[in-house]
Amino acid sequence: MIVLFGATGDLAGRMVLPALAEVHGRGLMPERWRLIGCATEEFDDDHFREVVRSSLERSEKGVPSDWASFSPSVRYAGGAFDEKDAGELPGLLERARAELTEGGRGEPLVLFFLAVPPRAFKSIARGLGAHGLADGARVVFEKPYGTSLESFEDLDSAVKEVLDEEQVFRIDHFLGKEGVQTIYVMRFANQLFGSEWSRASIEQVQIDVPEDLDVANRASFYEATGAALDMIVTHLFQVAGQVAMEPPADLRDPTSVLAAREAALRAFRPLDPTEDVVLGQFEGYTDIDGVAPDSTQDTYVAARLWVDTERWRGVPFLLRTGKRMARRTQRITLVLKPPYGPLANELTDPNTIEICFAGDGEIQLGITVKTPGPDLTYSSGKAVLELDDVPGGEPISPYASLIHDALIGDRSLFTTAEGLRAAFTAFAPLQGPDRPTPLPYAPGSWGPKEADRLAVPHRWMLGG
Ligand SMILES: NC(=O)C1=CN([C@@H]2O[C@H](COP(=O)(O)OP(=O)(O)OC[C@H]3O[C@@H](n4cnc5c(N)ncnc54)[C@H](OP(=O)(O)O)[C@@H]3O)[C@@H](O)[C@H]2O)C=CC1
Numbered sequence: 001m002i003v004l005f006g007a008t009g010d011l012a013g014r015m016v017l018p019a020l021a022e023v024h025g026r027g028l029m030p031e032r033w034r035l036i037g038c039a040t041e042e043f044d045d046d047h048f049r050e051v052v053r054s055s056l057e058r059s060e061k062g063v064p065s066d067w068a069s070f071s072p073s074v075r076y077a078g079g080a081f082d083e084k085d086a087g088e089l090p091g092l093l094e095r096a097r098a099e100l101t102e103g104g105r106g107e108p109l110v111l112f113f114l115a116v117p118p119r120a121f122k123s124i125a126r127g128l129g130a131h132g133l134a135d136g137a138r139v140v141f142e143k144p145y146g147t148s149l150e151s152f153e154d155l156d157s158a159v160k161e162v163l164d165e166e167q168v169f170r171i172d173h174f175l176g177k178e179g180v181q182t183i184y185v186m187r188f189a190n191q192l193f194g195s196e197w198s199r200a201s202i203e204q205v206q207i208d209v210p211e212d213l214d215v216a217n218r219a220s221f222y223e224a225t226g227a228a229l230d231m232i233v234t235h236l237f238q239v240a241g242q243v244a245m246e247p248p249a250d251l252r253d254p255t256s257v258l259a260a261r262e263a264a265l266r267a268f269r270p271l272d273p274t275e276d277v278v279l280g281q282f283e284g285y286t287d288i289d290g291v292a293p294d295s296t297q298d299t300y301v302a303a304r305l306w307v308d309t310e311r312w313r314g315v316p317f318l319l320r321t322g323k324r325m326a327r328r329t330q331r332i333t334l335v336l337k338p339p340y341g342p343l344a345n346e347l348t349d350p351n352t353i354e355i356c357f358a359g360d361g362e363i364q365l366g367i368t369v370k371t372p373g374p375d376l377t378y379s380s381g382k383a384v385l386e387l388d389d390v391p392g393g394e395p396i397s398p399y400a401s402l403i404h405d406a407l408i409g410d411r412s413l414f415t416t417a418e419g420l421r422a423a424f425t426a427f428a429p430l431q432g433p434d435r436p437t438p439l440p441y442a443p444g445s446w447g448p449k450e451a452d453r454l455a456v457p458h459r460w461m462l463g464g
């Protein structure tokens with residue numbers, strides 16, 4: 001049984017409901033299942049089925065051909081849900097449980113998905129405890145799970161009054177992306193990459209997520225959050241952990257994969273806001289409705305992160321993201337050291353291993369070749385492998401991948417309390433008195449030029 005709190009919200013409509021339909025369409029739902037949508041608005045099951053259907057109509061994949069077998073399992077519980085008032089949910093859960101266990105079938109798993117504003121996390125978690133719904137359940141929490149080390153600890157201790165750590169699934173959808181998940185296999189199945197994956201060969205790692213999006217439709221959220229908190233402490237740190245991790249003892253064992261990634265997070269040196277961070281704000285941001293005229297919120301961040309492990313000592317991890325930038329893409333670039341030998345002083349472009357994790361994902365290798373022709377001159381070229389071209393492959397969307405993992409109890413791509421604590425600890429200096437003042441940048445640009453110094457002796461590989 002899946003209970004989706006926030007079922008009428010933006011995230012549910014754009015991501016979670018289409019992902020559930022995808023999980024169902026791939027035959028990955030339990031044999032018998034129910035989806036119970038919850039929100040405060042009151043209406044009946046049929047109306048909610050219409051809400052779900054219209055979300056699917058607007059989604060990339062549209063209404064699935066198996067809608068007729070999907071929709072009868074969908075229910076709705078409106079009204080309040082908190083410590084004091086459980087509303088309609090317990091009754092619906094009981095009825096659904098009776099339907100699913102009919103004929104002597106075993107107890108169904110209950111997965112609660114909290115796609116609600118973070119201010120509701122605590123009261124819903126406490127409600128689960130107060131109304132006897134927490135035992136044996138799994139609970140997925142959307143981001144942000146805390147906005148600082150202190151608020152993370154406060155939320156987590158409230159959640160732990162009700163749930164054990166093993167029941168808590170803190171979702172970060174970047175870890176569900178095909179391009180991010182492929183890093184393991186690329187590295188551990190290919191000597192070509194595995195042997196180079198360290199400071200012995202790699203000079204710099206860039207994790208670059210420029211966005212051309214505006215924030216006008218999310219102004220109040222953005223004013224309260226900013227680019228660094230929205231993207232670095234969650235998504236980009238997690239991707240950095242995925243790149244930096246040591247080989248897990250067993251790639252098929254979620255616990256050992258999780259432990260390896262989070263050991264890398266614990267090795268992140270707290271950011272140095274003065275030396276290693278440039279913040280930006282696009283020109284015109286303060287003219288947006290809902291933004292303070294004197295706002296100093298960041299809409300751009302570039303940071304140099306150091307990972308204090310033997311493997312990565314001295315290798316900067318450059319993280320960059322921002323709104324209203326020149327382009328929308330998501331890319332990891334490993335910049336290799338220059339070669340030794342007869343061409344050492346003649347080449348200008350470094351080799352690169354690039355993982356594009358937007359969409360279905362793509363791997364690119366930046367290599368130098370002889371320019372075809374009579375003379376010995378060199379050109380840089382890209383060898384490209386699109387992951388959706390891999391024979392037999394059928395890329396899965398990030399939310400579908402992670403919901404499936406939560407259903408089967410695979411925590412390898414979710415963050416533990418310890419991992420998130422490490423991320424907030426590394427991020428904390430940027431929330432203190434040394435936070436740099438955001439520098440202006442033109443919409444449609446690559447952000448403030450001052451960030452170029454972070455990439456020296458190279459350049460930002462995108463737009464540099
Ligand atoms: N939207 C996005 O792109 C992203 C969102 N997120 C996260 O997802 C979560 C939801 O965001 P979003 O969908 O944008 O928010 P919305 O404001 O669009 O939707 C919130 C939903 O939660 C419901 N809700 C609000 N309070 C309660 C409550 N106390 N109990 C039960 N349901 C409640 C609302 O229903 P009703 O109106 O009936 O109260 C509504 O269905 C947030 O944590 C956000 O940070 C994360 C990444 C991206």
Ligand SMILES: O=C1O[C@H](COP(=O)(O)O)[C@@H](O)[C@H](O)[C@H]1O
Pocket residue numbers: 211213230
């Ligand atoms: O969580 C968030 O992620 C999006 C980018 O997600 P993607 O699915 O487009 O890769 C970002 O735009 C948003 O600001 C942030 O809150």
